[in-house]
Amino acid sequence: MRGDLTATTITISGANGDQVEAYFATPSDSLPRGSVVVIHHLPGYDAATKEITRRFAAEGFAAICPNLYSREAPGADPDDAAATARALGGVPDERLVGDVAGAAAFLRTQPASNGAVGVIGYCSGGRQSVLAACSLDLQAAVDCYGAFVVADVPGGFPFAFTKLTPLFEHLSCPLLGLFGAEDQFPSPEQNAEMASLLEAHGKSFTSHTFDGAGHAFFATDRPSYRPEVATRAWGIVLDFFGTHLIGA
Amino acid sequence: MCTYATTVLDVDGSAKGKIGWFSTTQATVYFDHPVHLARGHALMVDLSNPSQGPSARVGLELSPESAHSLAMAILEALDAVPPVLLEVEGATA
Numbered sequence: 001m002r003g004d005l006t007a008t009t010i011t012i013s014g015a016n017g018d019q020v021e022a023y024f025a026t027p028s029d030s031l032p033r034g035s036v037v038v039i040h041h042l043p044g045y046d047a048a049t050k051e052i053t054r055r056f057a058a059e060g061f062a063a064i065c066p067n068l069y070s071r072e073a074p075g076a077d078p079d080d081a082a083a084t085a086r087a088l089g090g091v092p093d094e095r096l097v098g099d100v101a102g103a104a105a106f107l108r109t110q111p112a113s114n115g116a117v118g119v120i121g122y123c124s125g126g127r128q129s130v131l132a133a134c135s136l137d138l139q140a141a142v143d144c145y146g147a148f149v150v151a152d153v154p155g156g157f158p159f160a161f162t163k164l165t166p167l168f169e170h171l172s173c174p175l176l177g178l179f180g181a182e183d184q185f186p187s188p189e190q191n192a193e194m195a196s197l198l199e200a201h202g203k204s205f206t207s208h209t210f211d212g213a214g215h216a217f218f219a220t221d222r223p224s225y226r227p228e229v230a231t232r233a234w235g236i237v238l239d240f241f242g243t244h245l246i247g248a
Numbered sequence: 249m250c251t252y253a254t255t256v257l258d259v260d261g262s263a264k265g266k267i268g269w270f271s272t273t274q275a276t277v278y279f280d281h282p283v284h285l286a287r288g289h290a291l292m293v294d295l296s297n298p299s300q301g302p303s304a305r306v307g308l309e310l311s312p313e314s315a316h317s318l319a320m321a322i323l324e325a326l327d328a329v330p331p332v333l334l335e336v337e338g339a340t341a
Contacts, residue, residue: 042252043281076302079283083294084302087256087276123281124252148252159252215288222281224288 004028005057007050012106014066015098021067021074022103023050025057032114034139034245035107037100038065039121039128041216042090044082045069048221049122059238061245062107066099090124090159093131100132116245118173120237121146123216127164133175134167140244142176142237145215147185150193169201176240177207178233180226182214208236254278263295263306270304273297282309291315 007025014020023045027033036056040049045067056063068091073081085091104117118140121129126146133141143149153161175198179191186194188209198205210217210233216224218233254276261272272295282290291312296305310318326334 041281043283073302079307080302080305082283083276083296083305083307084298086254086278087274087294087296087298090252153252159254161252216281222288223286 001028002060003058005054007054007057010064010106012064012066012102014070014102015095018071020099020102021045021070022106023053023065023067024063024106025054026062026110026112027057027060030112031060033060033062033112034114034116034118034241035062035064035104035110036241036245037103037107037117037119037132038063039096039100039119039125039132040065040068041121041123041125041219042082042086043123044078044085046078048219051220052122052218055234056241061241062110062113064103064107066103068096068099090161091128093128093161096128097132097135100128101136104136104138114246116140118142118241118245120144122218123147127161130164130171130175131167133173134164134170136172138173140173140176140241141171142178142240144178144218144233145180145183145186149186150190150197151186165197168197168203171198171201171203174204174206174240174244176237177205178236179207179209180213180215180217180229181209181211185215206240208233253280259295261295265306266303267300270297270300272306273299279312283307285309285311287311 005027010024011019012022038053053063053065069081069085073084107117116139119129119132120142122144126143127149129141130143130149149164152163153159210229213226213229217226217229219225256276259275263272274296276294278292290309293308
């Protein structure tokens with residue numbers, strides 16, 4: 001029955017072969033399916049992100065969300081883990097790519113997998129979704145309001161992130177961007193620059209900028225939540241993944 | 249947005265949190281998405297002791313106005329302390 005699913009905490013092999021906690025949700029049926037790696041936001045591997053992961057399973061995809069803070073704070077509350085990771089300067093890009101690679105490999109080994117894997121990330125995870133799609137063989141990617149994709153993080157902070165524009169030529173799959181018109185990080189101007197640069201590389205990039213929404217409009221547990229926009233955007237995401245992970 | 253605007257500093261103090269009282273060795277100050285406060289962004293302070301694990305933390309999420317008032321109150325309180333007390337405490341540290 002569509003909507004039936006199983007969700008559980010597992011361990012996968014991430015970057016450097018490290019054992020990484022992950023939340024895995026999969027439809028209860030055994031029909032061939034596409035898969036999605038969900039990248040959580042900077043505030044952590046939290047209940048809201050697990051809910052998103054379950055939603056994908058309810059919609060017919062296998063989905064997995066790696067706990068990007070497994071190493072720094074195993075077993076900790078999500079907010080404590082996020083605070084620990086922040087103080088240490090966040091998740092290094094190379095490690096993020098390795099963890100997503102491990103998650104994708106796990107998904108492809110599942111009996112019902114059709115081999116197609118997409119990635120979606122929110123907030124800081126939006127940037128990381130683009131990073132993963134420019135670094136790994138994936139079939140679709142979604143960037144939900146990721147900042148610092150085309151602009152560097154200001155200096156003086158303990159984060160070593162850089163803009164991703166030098167990697168655009170390596171984008172391996174169609175990319176969907178979902179942004180709020182009232183967001184400044186990323187700003188509509190930065191999103192336009194992103195589109196222009198990707199087009200120059202001949203990459204497939206589709207974006208939607210929603211009026212009446214700022215940052216984090218998907219976040220149901222935050223005041224930035226915009227139900228009408230989020231509902232429309234969920235539909236766009238599911239159509240996009242349906243096209244590239246199932247219909248391809 | 250995730251501002252990534254983060255300052256990390258060493259501190260000498262104690263705090264009471266989930267694990268009870270513990271010695272604090274680090275403070276992290278940032279302006280970003282709060283976990284609990286119903287605002288898009290907040291000034292956050294984590295007082296922690298990383299050597300005791302992630303749960304050795306007291307987190308504050310403050311509106312910008314509240315954070316500013318608190319910072320001023322702390323400075324005023326320190327300014328009101330007789331210098332001799334600060335010198336004595338400093339000498340015994």
